[in-house]
Amino acid sequence: MTKYLLLLFIVMAQGQNHAAFDGPYIFINGNKLVEKKIINNKVISKTLETSSYDTIYYSEKSTFHKVSKIAALSDIHGQFDLLIRLLQNNKIIDKSLNWSFEEGHLVIVGDIFDRGDKVNEILWFIYELEAQAKSKGGRVHYLLGNHEYMVLYGDLRYIHEKYNKSSKLLNLEYDELYSNNTILGRWLRSKATIVKINDIIFTHAGISKDFIAYENFNIEKINNKMRQSIPRLKELRKLRRSGKSNNFYDMYFGKNSLIWYRGYFEEQLTDSDILKILKLVDADHIVVGHTSNEKVVQLYNNKIIGVDSSIKKGEYGELVFIKDKRFSRATLNGELIELK
Numbered sequence: 001m002t003k004y005l006l007l008l009f010i011v012m013a014q015g016q017n018h019a020a021f022d023g024p025y026i027f028i029n030g031n032k033l034v035e036k037k038i039i040n041n042k043v044i045s046k047t048l049e050t051s052s053y054d055t056i057y058y059s060e061k062s063t064f065h066k067v068s069k070i071a072a073l074s075d076i077h078g079q080f081d082l083l084i085r086l087l088q089n090n091k092i093i094d095k096s097l098n099w100s101f102e103e104g105h106l107v108i109v110g111d112i113f114d115r116g117d118k119v120n121e122i123l124w125f126i127y128e129l130e131a132q133a134k135s136k137g138g139r140v141h142y143l144l145g146n147h148e149y150m151v152l153y154g155d156l157r158y159i160h161e162k163y164n165k166s167s168k169l170l171n172l173e174y175d176e177l178y179s180n181n182t183i184l185g186r187w188l189r190s191k192a193t194i195v196k197i198n199d200i201i202f203t204h205a206g207i208s209k210d211f212i213a214y215e216n217f218n219i220e221k222i223n224n225k226m227r228q229s230i231p232r233l234k235e236l237r238k239l240r241r242s243g244k245s246n247n248f249y250d251m252y253f254g255k256n257s258l259i260w261y262r263g264y265f266e267e268q269l270t271d272s273d274i275l276k277i278l279k280l281v282d283a284d285h286i287v288v289g290h291t292s293n294e295k296v297v298q299l300y301n302n303k304i305i306g307v308d309s310s311i312k313k314g315e316y317g318e319l320v321f322i323k324d325k326r327f328s329r330a331t332l333n334g335e336l337i338e339l340k
């Protein structure tokens, strides 16, 4: 068992007394790595071998072909325990939290951050699972949602109060715990916001007509633009909030952007509107999170799949399982129900 998994078990075993435990947060300090953990409300620091972690993370690829099976879920919002149950019961991971989805792809369609109190645990778990999956011919895709970007641009309104305590103890703002001088921060900055697997596009909130009208649709280019904008995001947001218009910010981070749009669920779109969007983006289906439902849902004749199954409440959750062009809800108990 790896060190992260061992740590996760310790964290899980702490049960209710969670506020006093957090981390690790690993800071890159020149050519040193400094690990900080909070144990019993105290910060424990340790210098690590520089070889303990990669410090360079290359941009994730944006398109994948011939993938035999896919599972996707979203909006985990710090609900580590429920996430583990859902993945175990659907055989994505085994009892020891190791990858068991073979050459399948698991897509986390954004929003691990905010609301709940086990965000850091989930990030390390996904970090570890990603490497395991790759070594088995599978893949984990962690797409950035609006709550990832909110933390990256310093909008900290939704963090759990535990993280206010952690930040105070570590003498940093919460977003600095994921800055570009941290291992998880660099890893996050390499992630995609939109990915295409076979003929299916995955993105946190959806692709609006406005977005495609603004941008010639090229997934690789869109991901790169979003990655490259991260260092300027705080400044762009400030300018926008002071009333200065900024088309780029509005289209990429505004209400009809890939990370905030709710149109598939809230606007009166027709099947033919959806077919037009799909044609422009050269896909047969779009899988989104962000808008919460009680379970995984399909809209517009299975063209749009909504995977935010309200895991954030900490009670129940589902994922979508895709194989041979068939879409099924995978329930918390591991039952498959075909979407129709």
Ligand code: ZN
Binding pocket: 111, 145, 146, 147, 204, 259, 289, 290, 291
């Ligand atoms: Zn969201």
